[in-house]
Amino acid sequence: MSDSKKMSGSGEIPFRNPGWAGNTGEFDLTEEQVRGLEYVSTRPTDGGHPAASATYPYMLTERTPDASLFQGPYLERYEKIRSRFPTAQGALLPTLNLAQEVRGHVSSDTMREVAALLGLSDAYVRGVASFYTMYNKREVGRFLIQVCTNISCNLCGGDEVLAAFLKHLGTEMGETTPDGLFTVTEVECLAACGTPTAVQINSRYFENVTPDDVPALLERLRSEVG
Amino acid sequence: MAYPYTHEKEVRVLSRGWGDPRTRTVEGWKAMGGYTALEKALGMSRQEVIEEVKVSGLRGRGGAGFPTGIKWSFMPGEKKGPHYLCCNADESEPGTFKDRELLRWTPHQLIEGCLIGAYAIQAEHVFIYCRGEFFEATQVLARAVEEAYEAGYIGKNILGSGQDIDITVFAGAGAYICGEETALMNSIEGRRGLPRVKPPFPAAVGLFGKPTTINNVETLSSIPHILNNGGSWYRQWGTEKSPGTKLFCVSGHVRRPGNYELPLGFPLEELIYDVCGGFREGRSLKAVIPGGSSVPIMSAADCEGCTLDYEGVVEKGSMLGCASVIIMDDSTNIVKQVRRMVDFYAHESCGQCTPCREGTQWLARILLRIEKGRGTAEDLDTLLELGDQMTGTTICVLSDSAAAPVASSIQKFKDDYLALIRRGEKVGAA
Numbered sequence: 001m002s003d004s005k006k007m008s009g010s011g012e013i014p015f016r017n018p019g020w021a022g023n024t025g026e027f028d029l030t031e032e033q034v035r036g037l038e039y040v041s042t043r044p045t046d047g048g049h050p051a052a053s054a055t056y057p058y059m060l061t062e063r064t065p066d067a068s069l070f071q072g073p074y075l076e077r078y079e080k081i082r083s084r085f086p087t088a089q090g091a092l093l094p095t096l097n098l099a100q101e102v103r104g105h106v107s108s109d110t111m112r113e114v115a116a117l118l119g120l121s122d123a124y125v126r127g128v129a130s131f132y133t134m135y136n137k138r139e140v141g142r143f144l145i146q147v148c149t150n151i152s153c154n155l156c157g158g159d160e161v162l163a164a165f166l167k168h169l170g171t172e173m174g175e176t177t178p179d180g181l182f183t184v185t186e187v188e189c190l191a192a193c194g195t196p197t198a199v200q201i202n203s204r205y206f207e208n209v210t211p212d213d214v215p216a217l218l219e220r221l222r223s224e225v226g
Numbered sequence: 227m228a229y230p231y232t233h234e235k236e237v238r239v240l241s242r243g244w245g246d247p248r249t250r251t252v253e254g255w256k257a258m259g260g261y262t263a264l265e266k267a268l269g270m271s272r273q274e275v276i277e278e279v280k281v282s283g284l285r286g287r288g289g290a291g292f293p294t295g296i297k298w299s300f301m302p303g304e305k306k307g308p309h310y311l312c313c314n315a316d317e318s319e320p321g322t323f324k325d326r327e328l329l330r331w332t333p334h335q336l337i338e339g340c341l342i343g344a345y346a347i348q349a350e351h352v353f354i355y356c357r358g359e360f361f362e363a364t365q366v367l368a369r370a371v372e373e374a375y376e377a378g379y380i381g382k383n384i385l386g387s388g389q390d391i392d393i394t395v396f397a398g399a400g401a402y403i404c405g406e407e408t409a410l411m412n413s414i415e416g417r418r419g420l421p422r423v424k425p426p427f428p429a430a431v432g433l434f435g436k437p438t439t440i441n442n443v444e445t446l447s448s449i450p451h452i453l454n455n456g457g458s459w460y461r462q463w464g465t466e467k468s469p470g471t472k473l474f475c476v477s478g479h480v481r482r483p484g485n486y487e488l489p490l491g492f493p494l495e496e497l498i499y500d501v502c503g504g505f506r507e508g509r510s511l512k513a514v515i516p517g518g519s520s521v522p523i524m525s526a527a528d529c530e531g532c533t534l535d536y537e538g539v540v541e542k543g544s545m546l547g548c549a550s551v552i553i554m555d556d557s558t559n560i561v562k563q564v565r566r567m568v569d570f571y572a573h574e575s576c577g578q579c580t581p582c583r584e585g586t587q588w589l590a591r592i593l594l595r596i597e598k599g600r601g602t603a604e605d606l607d608t609l610l611e612l613g614d615q616m617t618g619t620t621i622c623v624l625s626d627s628a629a630a631p632v633a634s635s636i637q638k639f640k641d642d643y644l645a646l647i648r649r650g651e652k653v654g655a656a
């Protein structure tokens with residue numbers, strides 16, 4: 001373990017850009033440009049064009065666990081999604097995604113609602129939902145911090161980054177901080193292995209994260225929710 | 227406005243637009259010569275398009291390296307119902323990080339490739355299956371798809387050709403196994419991501435039971451360039467059997483990790499020491515995994531004279547896979563890293579096949595025991611025997627992939643294992 005420590009935080013990787021998904025400090029683009037937000041801007045809640053109305057397992061920092069699921073723009077979005085598949089079952093993952101996007105997690109009740117909407121059995125929906133790791137079966141912190149500790153990040157200190165998050169927050173893995181803000185977990189490779197350590201926080205990637213970056217990163221997140 | 231990781235030895239065909247936000251738009255992509263290949267393809271017969279791809283010798287970039295033109299020609303010529311094209315953007319193989327860049331910097335390159343592919347195999351609908359974690363990249367892709375619809379490149383009667391092709395962006399929900407082609411189809415159908423027994427092959431019975439072709443993001447992103455310039459143009463790079471350029475994802479202990487687009491057949495040592503700047507002060511090469519975590523590990527000796535094409539890497543006892551080169555210096559604890567990879571497979575096994583479900587767990591437990599100094603010399607035999615039983619006995623090759631790093635690392639780094647075992651014996655760890 002001490003082996004990887006030498007690599008992390010020592011500035012040995014010349015391209016460092018902690019805090020956001022850029023690859024390097026030499027990059028003369030803004031964070032919005034690198035993340036693509038400038039181009040995408042804010043996607044409409046109804047999802048826009050049916051082909052592009054894809055849903056994502058995490059999205060919003062604001063969560064409303066009791067929100068009604070398929071109403072207004074969200075119903076519109078669901079109908080667009082449904083129109084892309086020859087069977088109702090085909091829309092199951094996007095619909096579960098949508099539910100998580102709205103409520104922040106997929107509870108048993110949510111699964112039942114989704115099952116009813118698509119005409120599937122509760123047990124079937126539960127079987128599928130429990131297969132995929134991105135569905136939160138229970139509530140998580142407003143910021144779900146997932147640290148990659150797979151091989152490429154591990155070689156460059158992923159374990160230490162994970163430890164730093166846990167240390168600064170004083171939590172165990174998977175536990176939510178008392179203020180409800182943070183849950184830290186370990187995650188498998190995030191496909192950002194060239195910029196280790198990769199950390200996913202809700203929908204955003206943070207790359208080149210070292211243990212030293214952790215306090216500032218947490219501060220930044222705290223300030224985002226005011 | 228340069229992409230951060232560039233090197234003068236790179237041949238930037240697919241990655242030319244990276245780092246330039248303008249390429250995300252239809253206009254920007256057109257300014258780079260975009261959408262002319264689509265126009266050209268629509269003016270050709272399907273057979274001619276497939277023939278051009280066959281001439282190029284392009285091989286699938288998702289890992290298996292199967293020739294794309296030949297794969298396309300497996301699709302039934304006579305259409306009895308819907309055909310589908312799936313684009314595999316589930317990129318989850320540890321060490322691989324190229325598809326995300328292709329999605330978020332050059333989405334129209336991929337869209338154009340998908341449209342040409344769909345035309346060639348007579349598919350009216352393309353599903354692009356992005357891994358769920360790729361929120362930002364998927365958003366960019368989705369917006370680009372929307373724009374391409376507005377511009378008339380996707381949808382009904384594209385470019386007045388009479389062809390109808392739809393594209394749908396689909397986000398997964400966190401399962402490595404959904405990168406396996408039949409598991410991916412099950413996932414789009416709203417099922418658990420369980421690989422299917424083959425045959426029947428997807429070209430006969432695929433998505434929603436219909437003839438389906440599945441290609442990787444990088445494979446499809448190469449198509450517009452091949453159509454624009456011709457199959458033989460593509461052969462100016464690479465080797466006879468592995469033509470073209472390839473995105474190499476380099477990670478681990480080098481000074482400049484990153485994506486580098488290089489001709490296939492590029493020397494591995496040149497990649498490590500020249501392109502990626504070699505190691506930190508006082509460190510030297512210990513091991514390389516050349517194709518993502520699923521392929522056998524190589525020792526420093528294996529790397530000597532190794533060329534990075536499909537055949538060159540096989541000659542050295544490993545596989546090119548998706549060209550995800552993970553580089554380890556002499557500070558690396560090999561047993562720990564192998565254990566970490568096996569943990570991954572144990573976590574991601576879909577559980578259908580006993581050798582894989584049980585075997586990955588056993589491997590992980592024994593490796594952890596050795597890592598903690600509680601292993602015995604017999605454990606190595608057990609690991610190898612388990613690996614044998616896990617290879618070639620299951621529905622998909624995830625099981626084989628989990629066994630490969632274990633067997634190869636015991637073969638090549640036995641002293642590392644023995645050192646941990648002896649250390650444990652000496653201190654008498656229980």
Ligand SMILES: Cc1cc2nc3c(=O)[nH]c(=O)nc-3n(C[C@H](O)[C@H](O)[C@H](O)COP(=O)(O)O)c2cc1C
Pocket residue numbers: 285286287288289290291292294297314315316317318319402403404405406407408440441442443445446622623624
């Ligand atoms: C366990 C497993 C995981 C895979 N993951 C991916 C992946 O993430 N992305 C990918 O393109 N191919 C992946 N593949 C390979 C696909 O099954 C398939 O061969 C490939 O997408 C075909 O595209 P190509 O011919 O363009 O390479 C995986 C295969 C297996 C067995």
Ligand code: SF4
Pocket residue numbers: 403420421574575576577578579580582583620621622623624625
């Ligand atoms: S080999 Fe493993 S992952 Fe593949 S089908 Fe069997 S159990 Fe599932």
Ligand code: FES
Pocket residue numbers: 148149150151152153154188189190191192193196198320321322
């Ligand atoms: S190993 Fe960490 S992102 Fe791939």
